[in-house]
Amino acid sequence: MKLTMRKKENLVGWAFLAPAVVLIVIMNFVPIIQAMIMSFQSGRTGNMTFTGLTNFTRIIRDSRCIDALKITLEYVVVTVPLILALAVIMAVLLNDPKLKLKGIYRTCIFVPAAVSMVASAVIFRSLFAADGFVNSVLMNLGILENGYNFLGHPSSARIILMMVRVWKMLGYQMIFYLAALQSIDSTIYEAAKIDGATGLQQFFQITLPMLKPTMVFTIVMSVNAAIQVYDESVNLTNGGPGNATMPIAHYIYGLAFNGVPNFGYACALSMVILIVVGAMAMIQMKVGDRRE
Amino acid sequence: MKKKWIVLLLTMAMVLGALAGCTGGGSSDGEKNGDGAKVENDTGSESVNNASTGVQKMTVWCWDPTFNINAMNVAAEIYKKDHPEFELEVTEISAGDIVQKLATSTSAGNTADVLPDVILFDDSLVAQEVVSYPEVFMDLTDAGIDFSEFSEGKVACSVVDGKNYGIPFDSGAAIAAYRTDVLKDAGYTIDDFTDITWSEWIEKAKVVKEKTGKALINGQSSYNQVTVMLKSCGGSYFDEDGNIDIAGNKKIKRVCELYLEMLEAGVYQEEVGWDTYIGNINNGNVAGAMNGCWIMSSIQAASDQSGLWAITNVPSVDGVDDATNYSSQGGSTWTITNECKNVDLVIDFFNSTFAGSKELYDTILSTCAISTWIPAGESEAYTEEVEFYGNQSVYATIVDYTAKIPVSVINAYDASARQAVCTAITNVAFSGADLDEELVAAEETVSFEMEQ
Numbered sequence: 001m002k003l004t005m006r007k008k009e010n011l012v013g014w015a016f017l018a019p020a021v022v023l024i025v026i027m028n029f030v031p032i033i034q035a036m037i038m039s040f041q042s043g044r045t046g047n048m049t050f051t052g053l054t055n056f057t058r059i060i061r062d063s064r065c066i067d068a069l070k071i072t073l074e075y076v077v078v079t080v081p082l083i084l085a086l087a088v089i090m091a092v093l094l095n096d097p098k099l100k101l102k103g104i105y106r107t108c109i110f111v112p113a114a115v116s117m118v119a120s121a122v123i124f125r126s127l128f129a130a131d132g133f134v135n136s137v138l139m140n141l142g143i144l145e146n147g148y149n150f151l152g153h154p155s156s157a158r159i160i161l162m163m164v165r166v167w168k169m170l171g172y173q174m175i176f177y178l179a180a181l182q183s184i185d186s187t188i189y190e191a192a193k194i195d196g197a198t199g200l201q202q203f204f205q206i207t208l209p210m211l212k213p214t215m216v217f218t219i220v221m222s223v224n225a226a227i228q229v230y231d232e233s234v235n236l237t238n239g240g241p242g243n244a245t246m247p248i249a250h251y252i253y254g255l256a257f258n259g260v261p262n263f264g265y266a267c268a269l270s271m272v273i274l275i276v277v278g279a280m281a282m283i284q285m286k287v288g289d290r291r292e
Numbered sequence: 293m294k295k296k297w298i299v300l301l302l303t304m305a306m307v308l309g310a311l312a313g314c315t316g317g318g319s320s321d322g323e324k325n326g327d328g329a330k331v332e333n334d335t336g337s338e339s340v341n342n343a344s345t346g347v348q349k350m351t352v353w354c355w356d357p358t359f360n361i362n363a364m365n366v367a368a369e370i371y372k373k374d375h376p377e378f379e380l381e382v383t384e385i386s387a388g389d390i391v392q393k394l395a396t397s398t399s400a401g402n403t404a405d406v407l408p409d410v411i412l413f414d415d416s417l418v419a420q421e422v423v424s425y426p427e428v429f430m431d432l433t434d435a436g437i438d439f440s441e442f443s444e445g446k447v448a449c450s451v452v453d454g455k456n457y458g459i460p461f462d463s464g465a466a467i468a469a470y471r472t473d474v475l476k477d478a479g480y481t482i483d484d485f486t487d488i489t490w491s492e493w494i495e496k497a498k499v500v501k502e503k504t505g506k507a508l509i510n511g512q513s514s515y516n517q518v519t520v521m522l523k524s525c526g527g528s529y530f531d532e533d534g535n536i537d538i539a540g541n542k543k544i545k546r547v548c549e550l551y552l553e554m555l556e557a558g559v560y561q562e563e564v565g566w567d568t569y570i571g572n573i574n575n576g577n578v579a580g581a582m583n584g585c586w587i588m589s590s591i592q593a594a595s596d597q598s599g600l601w602a603i604t605n606v607p608s609v610d611g612v613d614d615a616t617n618y619s620s621q622g623g624s625t626w627t628i629t630n631e632c633k634n635v636d637l638v639i640d641f642f643n644s645t646f647a648g649s650k651e652l653y654d655t656i657l658s659t660c661a662i663s664t665w666i667p668a669g670e671s672e673a674y675t676e677e678v679e680f681y682g683n684q685s686v687y688a689t690i691v692d693y694t695a696k697i698p699v700s701v702i703n704a705y706d707a708s709a710r711q712a713v714c715t716a717i718t719n720v721a722f723s724g725a726d727l728d729e730e731l732v733a734a735e736e737t738v739s740f741e742m743e744q
Contacts, residue, residue, distance in 0.1 A: 012296060019307040045399045045425065064737060122567075129568050130561065131577060151564040154722050237564055240513050242718030257392045259708045259741070260424050263399060 032274070035267040042264035055268035065269065067243060068251040071158070075247060076226040079165045083222055084215065086170055091177035092207060106178070110171035117168075121235030124164055125151065151237055154244030161232050161245055169225075173218050180214040181207070216288030220281050227277055248273060347633045349379040350641060351408035355386050359589065360412055360624065363461070363656045367645035370652055374644070378637070387414055391421065398425050409632040415449040415464055415623045416519075416706055422452045422627075423704035430628040432456045435639050437647050445697040446664040450625045452704075457627055459642050463662040464584035464623025465694040466520045469591055469603045470508070472682065474579035478503040482602040487617055489610035490521070490550045497559035500579060510561035510578045512569045514551060514714045516621050517560070520582060521547040524619035525609045526698035529709035529738070536705075536742065538713065538735040539728075543612045548717055548727055550609065555721055582606060584622035585690045589660040598680045605693060618696040623664070662690050669694075705742055712737045 003011070039055055041048040059065055090109060094102050112120065127133045128150035135147040150156045184207070192202050230249040233239055239246035239254070246254075248269070255266040354360040361382050368380035385393070390411060397406040407428065413421060422429050433456045439447050442460045450458025472482055478500040485496065497508040511517040522528070527543035530536055538544055554560040561578055563569040573581045574594040581587050591601060605617040626646065632638055645652050646665065653661075653668035657676075663669060669691035677683040703709070715737075716730035 016303070019303045022307055045395060062740065063733075125565055125568065129564075131572075149562065149564075152562045154718070157564075240564070240718070241562070241722065242715035244718065244722075257388075257395055259711070260420055260704055261395050262741070263395075 035270060038264055039268035039271045040264070042262070045261050045263055048264060051264070055265045056272075058265060059269060059272060064243060064246075065248070065251060068246050068248040071245065072227060072229065072247040072249075074158070075162060075165070075229055076223055079162050079169075079226055080219065080222050082162075083166055083169050083173055084219060086166065087173035087177055087218070088208075088211065088215075090170065090174045091181055092203065094174070095178060095181045106174075109174055112168045112170070113172035115168075117231040118235050120164060120168060121232070124160065124236060128160055152241055154241055157237050157241065157245050161229075161236060164232050164236065165226070165229070169222060173222065176214050176218050177211060180211050184210045212288065216284060219288070220284050223280055223284065224277055227273065227280070348375070348377045348637065349381060350410060350634075350638055352380065352382045352410040352412070353385050353390055353408045354382065354412035354624075355384060355390075357384060359586070359659050359661060360461075362659055363652070363661055366655050367641070367649070367652050370649055371641050371644050378641070381408075383408065387417070391417065394421060394425055394428065398428060403428060403629075404631050407629045407631045409629060409634075409638050411627050411629060412461070412624050413458070413627055415446070415620075415625055416710075418450040418458050418625050418627065419452050419702045420704045420707055422450075422457045428629055428631075429457050430630050430632065430635070432459065432628060435628075435635075437639065437642060441647065441666055443664045443666060443694050443697075445620065445699045446623065446625075446694070448699055449623075449702060450627070451702070458625035459627075459646055460664045461624050461626055461646060461661075462586060463664045463690060463694045464586065464620040465662065465690050465697060466524070466583065466606045466619035466621050467585045467588070467603045467690060467693065468509075468580065468582045468606050469588065469601055469681075470580035471576065471597070471600050472602050473600050474500065474504050474506060474576075482604055485607075486604040488607050489615075490554075490607040491610050493607040494550070494554050494557060494559060497554065498557050501557070501559050504579065506577065506579045507561040508559050508578065509580045509582045510563050510569060510572050511582075512563050512566055514562065514717050515710060516583055518547060518551060518714060518717070519710065520606060520619045520621045521550065521609055523621070523698070523700050524606055524616055525612050526614045526616075526700050527612075528701035528703070529706060529713070530701055530703040532701055534703060536709070536735055536739050538709065538738065539732045541731075543609070544713060545727065545731060546609055546612050548713070548720070548731070551717060552721055552727070584620060585662050585693075586622055586660060588686070592660070592680050595680075599682050601681050602684055603681055603686055603689065614698060616696065616698055618693050618698065620694075620697050657687060662687060662694070664694060705738060708741050709734075709738045 038048065040050055040052060042051045042055060043049050093099070094105055094109075096102075099105075125132075129135070130147040130149045130152075132147075134150065135144065138144040139147065148156070150160055188206055188210075189202055192206060197205065228249045229247045230253065233245050233247055233250045234253075237245045239250055243251075252266050252269050252273070255262050255269070352364055354364060361384060364380065364382050368378065372378050390413070393406065394411075397403045433454075437456075437459060439456055443463075446460040446463065447456070450456060450460070468485060470482060470485060475481060475484070478496075480496060480500070485493065488496075493508075500506065500508050509517075522543060525543050525547075527541070527547070529538055529541075529544070551560070555562065561572065563572065570590050570593075572578050573591060574597075576597070581591055588603075591597075606619055608615040608617045626642065628635070628638055642648075648665075650668050650671045653663040653665065654671050654673040657673050668674070669688075674687040674691055675685050676687065677685050678687070712734035713731070716725075716727070716734040719725040719730050720727050
């Protein structure tokens with residue numbers, strides 16, 4: 001059989017895709033399917049039997065799960081828009097061609113993204129310790145009388161977890177926006193200037209619309225990541241005090257690996273999260289990707 | 293075009309290689325599976341002829357190079373004197389990772405490739421792991437180890453359904469260690485904190501706080517502290533039939549009340565991480581420490597404080613039955629897995645070392661590993677006066693404490709129950725919730741976890 005040039009090219013293309021596809025299927029999809037099967041099973045590890053939907057009906061009665069979901073939701077609602085807004089502002093400021101030393105600024109903002117979570121957790125723990133840097137500053141300024149145990153109180157601990165997230169993700173997302181900004185044709189701005197548009201008008205009428213595809217992408221990514229937040233709480237507070245900072249992914253991990261393991265239930269919960277994340281991503285793509 | 297195909301072939305080869313690596317890794321020798329640093333024993337002896345002598349190698353999982361791994365290595369040295377062909381392979385792996393690896397290897401069904409001969413567990417986890425993975429652990433009841441030579445409360449930690457699953461190792465006897473210089477500033481001596489109740493303790497701790505500005509003790513959240521307090525009155529989260537018993541449990545409620553009282557008074561400082569817990573003890577931010585006696589090795593890390601510390605027993609929970617001044621927290625136990633390749637060798641090893649060698653326990657005493665094997669406590673080394681604690685003979689004191697620890701009911705869900713009670717405490721302390729309601733909620737949480 002003689003292949004046409006086009007078919008040949010296609011074949012080569014697919015062949016190059018194949019290695020990645022094979023790896024992703026084996027490393028990601030097979031475990032997902034196995035987890036899906038396990039979500040209908042319960043019993044001791046290594047000796048599980050099918051029990052239908054019991055794991056899923058269990059979720060509704062699980063007050064700790066509901067708490068964990070609330071904490072996760074709060075986390076998403078606060079961090080995602082905050083990171084988005086700050087990243088866009090930073091990117092626009094750092095994209096100014098007249099700005100000097102911007103390489104240094106960009107590096108400074110990006111560095112947190114490159115620091116491992118464990119290392120940043122240690123830094124933040126010592127910063128906010130009862131005798132840490134933040135407390136010393138506040139006490140020296142006379143704002144506090146005694147050291148406040150920031151990570152020991154539920155609400156302040158949650159705020160710090162969010163701060164760490166913003167601090168870490170800001171630089172990472174900013175890079176996307178910087179790249180997008182640089183691909184905007186400068187002639188558009190010149191034309192706008194000639195038409196008498198102010199800087200603010202340029203930002204809202206040109207920059208933001210041009211950044212929309214990037215925004216959709218980063219929002220999907222960061223919502224996704226925020227729902228699955230895990231390493232912050234594990235490393236900084238270990239879910240405490242009590243369960244005040246335990247997001248859903250951390251809770252699922254605990255179900256399987258701490259205490260008496262309940263793999264079936266953990267898998268069922270992960271499936272629910274999978275569906276939620278998938279649905280969120282779809283909605284965001286639909287809303288964000290309206291091509292006129 | 294040709295180049296393209298070559299690249300493609302190479303890429304495929306890479307993928308196949310990667311996959312082979314993944315699957316191959318599991319089936320290879322267990323020693324490759326340790327993701328912690330592998331700790332070699334220092335003899336580097338040649339591998340012996342397994343066919344004629346049987347496997348003379350014992351593989352072990354445990355954590356802490358200066359404590360558990362050190363003890364294992366010392367034991368191996370002693371055993372090698374009579375068994376020169378014996379070989380020990382210790383894999384350093386954290387307590388948390390052990391639990392995780394057990395879960396993954398049993399659910400993947402490849403325990404034979406992964407698990408070592410011997411695994412160390414914290415006392416509070418043995419029952420949980422044995423109940424979760426009964427096929428993994430060897431029943432040692434009739435294996436030839438004389439459990440009557442170990443302290444009774446300690447052995448009970450590794451007994452499930454009347455069967456012994458572990459060989460006790462170090463003592464978790466609770467001690468209260470205080471900075472005598474700080475106590476002196478507040479007008480107290482160590483005797484003022486000996487054989488007292490928690491109510492008295494709180495009153496005195498308030499004076500210390502007032503005069504020196506220091507909290508008397510600290511702890512990582514409430515976990516260990518609640519355990520120390522509850523076990524001192526023989527309390528448990530479960531009754532003897534394994535039924536959850538939190539909401540109506542007078543001992544638990546009293547412990548929570550006392551804990552909240554000392555938290556409120558600022559005489560107990562909650563820490564978020566282990567690092568800050570140890571850090572604040574070592575740099576003198578708190579005036580003492582209360583935990584299992586293994587905490588001494590961390591206290592002694594601040595060698596500049598030599599002579600400034602003294603130890604005594606813990607306060608007793610006043611207002612409940614069976615209150616004592618003795619308790620336990622932590623300590624660990626060796627278990628043998630059913631994947632053990634040479635059971636006779638391993639049992640003989642333990643009979644000659646952890647269950648039969650005063651020399652071993654004398655040697656590791658310097659790392660503050662206090663024996664639960666009763667004959668070791670009679671050794672002369674235990675009467676030694678330790679300069680760090682103002683020439684107090686601390687080891688003999690702790691052996692004495694160990695014998696007096698009340699026995700409490702052990703349950704596989706202890707860790708879950710403790711977590712639930714600590715959450716209740718947090719909710720009361722920081723969100724103003726009602727203690728009784730929170731304890732009912734805690735009981736519901738645990739019974740929810742237990743039905744599966």
